[in-house]
Amino acid sequence: MNNTGKQSFRDFLGALEEAGELLRIRKPVDVRDISGLMAQTPKAAFFETIKEYPDWTLAGALVSSRKRLAIAMGSTENDVGAACERGLMRPIEPVMVASGPCQEVVHTGEAADLTRLPYPLMHLFDGGPYIGGTFVVSKDPDYGVNVGSYRMMYRTPKETGIDLVSPSDMRFYYQRALDKGKPLEIAVCIGVHPKDMLAASYKAPINQSEYSIAGGLHGAPVALVKCKTVDLEVPADAELVLEGELLPIGWTADEGPFGEFSQISGDVKWNPIFRLKCITHRKNPIFYLLQMPWENDWLAAPVTEAAGLQALRIASVEPVAIRAPVGGCGYWSLVASIKKRPGEGKNAVLALLSVAEVKHVIVTDDDIDIHNPDDLEWAMTFRVQADRDVIILSGARGKHIDPSIKSWELGKGGLPTTAKMGIDATIPEGVPKKLYRRIKTYGKDRVKLEDYL
Ligand SMILES: Cc1cc2nc3c(=O)[nH]c(=O)nc-3n(C[C@H](O)[C@H](O)[C@H](O)COP(=O)(O)O)c2cc1C
Ligand SMILES: [Mn+2]
Incomplete structure (x- = not known):
């Protein structure tokens, strides 16, 4: 837990381990084998030694079952939607702190290099290695702070694609910056608690920051630190932050294919480019490899269920x-x-x-x-x-x-x-309820088959 009482990515790994839902893999692994291994793990997986990336460990398949999702939500398996709805109804504003673990190590200039991060090709046909589990912060002068999740495709050590095809607040922010011929600064956080990821994927009204949603889901404020090279604030407890900007080039760069959350290998899309300025991370950082499509689909369920509950109540x-x-x-x-x-x-x-x-x-x-x-x-x-x-x-x-x-x-x-x-x-x-009287077997509560075996 960090000092506001909010849970971090590491706290969640601890909760999974306590519940017997985390598999620790100690044997050194080739990063190229991680996707294939991740797809076979019955539990969440934690890779302790990655051959080519001695500074990194990696975790994934964290919420790819309703059981692990319920651990993340602190609820029963059938109540994740209701737990999510309760959190959504009591937003808690974030608080600023002077420093945080997400900036224990800072890489700028040459050292800000995307090839130093351990993310493998996820699926056959993908246009490149992808970062799937992003918590992306942006700001608009009129509409304020926004957080969303958008997948990013490796292009060069300083550049990725980003999928901004669908309508979203950040797409709108980017369009507004583009209309002025300006880049849009963003900060991409990787390795945050699943509740933070839920907040990012929640469609909050455009003038409400998803940070307050995350606070509500946690029942405690998110602690934020100022970024090093962009005018944005990020969760102090994130494992990794990529600071940079979306270039004012519009939807002109090829991005994809990607194994989508639709469980289909998608098509090439036309999208903007993200340019990296700075990487910050924790000491002994853990990379979060969000396993597509399952983790994405499970992460969507509580928000969709909560929205459904709210729509019904309204x-x-x-x-x-x-x-x-x-x-x-x-x-x-x-x-x-x-x-x-x-x-x-x-x-x-x-x-x-x-x-x-x-x-x-x-x-x-x-x-x-x-x-x-x-x-x-x-x-x-x-x-x-x-x-x-x-x-x-x-x-x-x-x-x-x-x-x-x-x-x-x-x-x-x-x-x-x-x-x-x-x-x-x-x-x-007009159809009488009694026509639906369900069959009840005679004597079922009285006798037990096991007494006869
Ligand atoms: C793991 C994950 C990956 C996602 N990837 C994308 C993406 O690549 N592009 C996109 O438009 N939406 C993506 N989404 C959905 C958006 O995050 C979601 O629509 C969110 O509400 C957008 O936030 P915004 O409207 O505040 O910008 C993803 C969601 C999750 C959980
Ligand atoms: Mn939003």
């Missing part, structure tokens, strides 16, 4: 359980059960379809266990009449990455739209 529908399935990559689908009053199956569908990228929604009554696929299918079978209970909308905001929306037809810089579908799998109005 629509004055009472949620009972919610799930952003990993098959929907944590972004594209939501399944929820509600305490329904007449008509609210439809209200709930509409509310959930309004959430960010959510494209498909299923709503059930609260007697259905939405975490059990067979129970969900049963509700879909007997509570849905497709001509009445399926809502289809056209022309909502979409994401390039979904092949089914054919974004290649848009041309450079164009933004796609998508259809959305919601299924009201609640008991239809």
Whole structure:
């Protein structure tokens, strides 16, 4: 813990280890073998010795299961969305501190060199080695501080690509700087707590800093230090910080392909370039290799679930359980059960379809266990009449990455739209509840099979 009581990346590794969820790999490893090994680890992995990078250790697969995600959130596995929502409702502003471990070692000039960091090629077909787990800070003179996560592709020792295709606050900040012909300063933090990563990936209103969201999730303020070469502040407890700027060249550099969070090997995109000025890091730094796609998809789930809970409450529908399935990559689908009053199956569908990228929604009554696929299918079978209970909308905001929306037809810089579908799998109005009385086996509570074995 750092002195505000907020947990750090290292605190989280400690919590994983305590829960028996961290695998320590002591044997020296070739950095090129790390992705392949990471994809096989049943737990989070910590590589203690990387042959070509003696100054570094590396951790990954930290939240690529609901179990480890729950450890990060300090909640039960089914309540990560609710824990996230509680944090979102009580933002806590960050505090400035004079110095922090993230700047124990400073490299400027020649020494600021991206080839000194241990990040391997992640997937076959990738356009280069990528940094996936970024916490990127930027500032706009009118809108203030922003934090988001955007993947970065190695180009040269001083340059990376960065994916700024989709609408985001930082894309907007960059466009505003570009309109003035100016670069946008950014600070890229790597190795922060998963709650910080959640805050970064949360779409806060443009004039709210995600630092206050991170504070809320932690229940303690984020301590910030001033950067060395840019006018920005970064979390004092980060493992590593890359200071630099996005060059005012617009969306002109090839970036990709990359193994995307859609679980698809993506296409080449046109994007800006990040230019490095300075690297700062902790002593004995730990590089965070965010394992795509799983960690990205699991990190998306609590935010999508929390947004779904909030949308339902705003629509004055009472949620009972919610799930952003990993098959929907944590972004594209939501399944929820509600305490329904007449008509609210439809209200709930509409509310959930309004959430960010959510494209498909299923709503059930609260007697259905939405975490059990067979129970969900049963509700879909007997509570849905497709001509009445399926809502289809056209022309909502979409994401390039979904092949089914054919974004290649848009041309450079164009933004796609998508259809959305919601299924009201609640008991239809006018159908008596007693027609859904579930079978109970006679005598099941009285006898035990094991007594007969
Ligand atoms: C691990 C991770 C990687 C991400 N990579 C990207 C990316 O490369 N490009 C992008 O536009 N969004 C990416 N996102 C989603 C954005 O971080 C998210 O939309 C965020 O809200 C953007 O913040 P902003 O609107 O404040 O700029 C990523 C999210 C996560 C969790
Ligand atoms: Mn933002």
